[in-house]
Amino acid sequence: MALAIGLSLVAGSRLVAASSVEASAQATYEIEPREPEYLYARTCGYCHGHNIAPIIRGRSLPPAVIESIVRSGMGAMPAFKPTEITDNELDALAEWLSQSEADPEEHGG
Template sequence: MQLRQGRLLAGLTGAALLAGVGMGTGFSMSASAQATYEIEPRAPEYLYARTCGYCHGHNIAPIIRGRALPPAVTAAIVRSGMGAMPAFKPTEITDAELQALAEWLARSEVDPEEHGG
């Protein structure tokens, strides 16, 4: 009986240690991933193509390229949403990425391939 209790205790102790190691590893991986993400922001063209262009330019939402929209207006709409457009959180697009995207959109030219909704 004592041997069985000893094995059970050893098993529980090992599981607790593994859980602790897993949490520590997960935390450091998250911190490492976040640090890398903040150092290397995604390019505005990439963000537009992957996020904005899906609706803005494919008959769903208004065309936003070539309109010289003020970056502050673009950033405010992206963060708060407008109409059917959802708000995008800083975990989805960082403040630095949003600023670069808004400035890129303000300078962008009309894309003849895009169609507004």
């Protein structure tokens, strides 16, 4: 019985530790949003600009249109959830893309 209680306490402490790590990771992610350039390079630029999807930089697309497409998806492009890109990150990314200049290194699909 003592062994079962001991194992239960260990398992419970691991659960609490995992929960606190998850909570602090979430708080850090929300406090320190990723930069639009980073998000574009790591997420959008994988397809856009590499002969897979249309070029989106330098087109002066309205931020509201970008945000809507990112959240809803379009054609082969998947929708991105707030757990993948926060609302604050999406706002900054949409503004950055709207004001960006075309990159001569990119090619449309």
